[in-house]
Amino acid sequence: MGTLPRESDEREAAGAMSSIYLDNNATTRPSSQVVEAMLPYYREHFHNPSSPYPAAEAVADALRKARGQVARLFGAERADEVTFTSGGTESIQSAIGAAARAANGRTRILTSTVEHSAAKASARHLSEQGFEWVQIDVDREGRLDRDALFAALDERTALVSLMLANNETGVCTDLSGVGEACRSAGARFHLDAVQMPGKGALDVRALGADYASLAAHKFHGPKGVGALYVRSGAPFEALVVGGPQEAERRAGTENVPGAIGMGCAAETARMHGTDADALERMRGLRDRLETEILAAVPGANTNGASQPRVPNTTSITFPTVDADTLLMLLGEAGVAASAGSACDAKRRGPSPVLLAMGRSEEDATRTLRFSTSHETTESEIAGAVAAVRASIEALGSLD
Ligand code: PLP
Numbered sequence: 001m002g003t004l005p006r007e008s009d010e011r012e013a014a015g016a017m018s019s020i021y022l023d024n025n026a027t028t029r030p031s032s033q034v035v036e037a038m039l040p041y042y043r044e045h046f047h048n049p050s051s052p053y054p055a056a057e058a059v060a061d062a063l064r065k066a067r068g069q070v071a072r073l074f075g076a077e078r079a080d081e082v083t084f085t086s087g088g089t090e091s092i093q094s095a096i097g098a099a100a101r102a103a104n105g106r107t108r109i110l111t112s113t114v115e116h117s118a119a120k121a122s123a124r125h126l127s128e129q130g131f132e133w134v135q136i137d138v139d140r141e142g143r144l145d146r147d148a149l150f151a152a153l154d155e156r157t158a159l160v161s162l163m164l165a166n167n168e169t170g171v172c173t174d175l176s177g178v179g180e181a182c183r184s185a186g187a188r189f190h191l192d193a194v195q196m197p198g199k200g201a202l203d204v205r206a207l208g209a210d211y212a213s214l215a216a217h218k219f220h221g222p223k224g225v226g227a228l229y230v231r232s233g234a235p236f237e238a239l240v241v242g243g244p245q246e247a248e249r250r251a252g253t254e255n256v257p258g259a260i261g262m263g264c265a266a267e268t269a270r271m272h273g274t275d276a277d278a279l280e281r282m283r284g285l286r287d288r289l290e291t292e293i294l295a296a297v298p299g300a301n302t303n304g305a306s307q308p309r310v311p312n313t314t315s316i317t318f319p320t321v322d323a324d325t326l327l328m329l330l331g332e333a334g335v336a337a338s339a340g341s342a343c344d345a346k347r348r349g350p351s352p353v354l355l356a357m358g359r360s361e362e363d364a365t366r367t368l369r370f371s372t373s374h375e376t377t378e379s380e381i382a383g384a385v386a387a388v389r390a391s392i393e394a395l396g397s398l399d
Pocket of ligand 1 (some may be wrong): 088090092166193226
């Protein structure tokens with residue numbers, strides 16, 4: 001399987017600010033295939049898919065096709081198990097809210113301590129309304145305490161919400177047996193799969209998920225569109241009401257170009273996520289980046305590298321340099337990385353994920369995340385390593 005079209009000339013012509021983009025867990029560049037697929041739905045096929053004439057029916061057909069493409073990415077049995085949303089956050093909050101509304105006297109919500117803030121904010125909101133929110137710990141390598149999870153999962157549990165891959169460290173949660181345990185306890189299981197497409201296989205059925213969430217912009221699709229999987233038969237009450245769209249799961253005229261773009265991106269992500277060569281190439285570049293940075297900067301450490309990880313992510317704690325300063329110097333050198341979750345970047349403060357992994361506040365504020373894509377090249381990795389070395393030298397932190 002080939003990599004995504006490089007389009008580097010196109011990007012240079014557009015005067016891309018950061019020539020080495022290593023922040024793909026924050027968002028990815030929409031592929032030109034995706035943009036091309038969307039354009040006709042802005043220009044010619046702008047009709048409302050609910051309208052009663054052939055041009056509108058053609059749009060409804062295209063929406064159906066996109067739903068099927070996204071269903072295949074999820075590994076869903078049926079296309080009608082997929083609802084288009086505005087993104088990962090809405091999908092997650094819809095799923096958690098739906099499970100809570102169907103709790104039927106159950107009062108416990110289980111998450112891990114390293115979930116995305118979208119899931120944590122939903123759980124916190126429910127805890128303010130009388131639910132008991134239990135956060136299961138991870139160890140220093142980001143590994144979930146599965147014994148604690150299974151011990152807390154009982155007849156009081158309404159919902160378990162866990163991520164498949166962590167956005168900051170890339171660590172994959174060991175979910176074996178979680179779906180079955182939820183089913184036998186009568187609890188619902190929501191999977192935050194936002195960081196997985198294109199980086200590994202996704203199979204909501206094999207994992208026993210009742211709900212699962214995706215965001216198109218994390219896998220070379222457009223922003224402002226996501227998808228929620230609701231297993232056929234799982235309870236669901238819409239968060240956004242007021243119209244019959246999306247089988248009454250999400251009211252409002254559909255974001256047709258967004259859904260078309262997501263469908264197109266889903267096809268490529270499904271191929272990449274199951275293509276051993278493409279994944280190996282991705283892992284090789286990430287490993288090279290990690291190894292060379294660790295060799296260039298004595299005292300630098302990885303976070304979660306001993307665990308199964310998605311092949312594009314590395315989290316590195318630097319000795320004595322503040323992440324914001326390093327990011328600024330890297331940015332000036334044309335390298336885009338991040339200090340953790342993009343959503344928390346503006347909130348400041350140390351990463352809750354790293355604190356949950358037992359890192360000190362100081363170490364958490366000295367940590368950078370680099371995340372590649374299938375477009376990343378060897379020479380970009382070499383350029384990034386050189387920029388890290390030069391930045392740290394400039395800060396006087398290398399002997
Ligand atoms: N879940 C995870 C694991 C994420 O990484 C993100 C985004 O960073 C989200 C959920 C939220 O997705 P969005 O920002 O598209 O709403």
